[in-house]
Amino acid sequence: MYVVTVRFQVKSGCEERFLTEMQRNAATSLSDEPGCHRFDVAIGEDGPGEVFLYELYTDRAAFDAHLSSAHFKSFDAQAADWVAGKDIACFHLVG
16 A cells, blocks of 8 residues: 655645645545545644645555546645645555
8 A cells, every 4th residue: 555645834814725625635536536545634733724634545556646636636726825835755554
């Protein structure tokens, strides 16, 4: 399994819109992408300005399919102005 984590810093005043669209993106990924097994959206203890994603895919090809999907491309374009920073890390699940 292929694990992707993403940590977003969301601009002040954009948190509600970002979370609404991110949750829609997560739900669509889970329902429409056979290779997406988990897509958790969490906020930091200090509030929704920090958003953390935990995504689990069958393999790198399934994650690449996610990045190529129309719903992801739409979200990514829409959210670009709402994001102050983004850190992505990828892993292979052990066991």
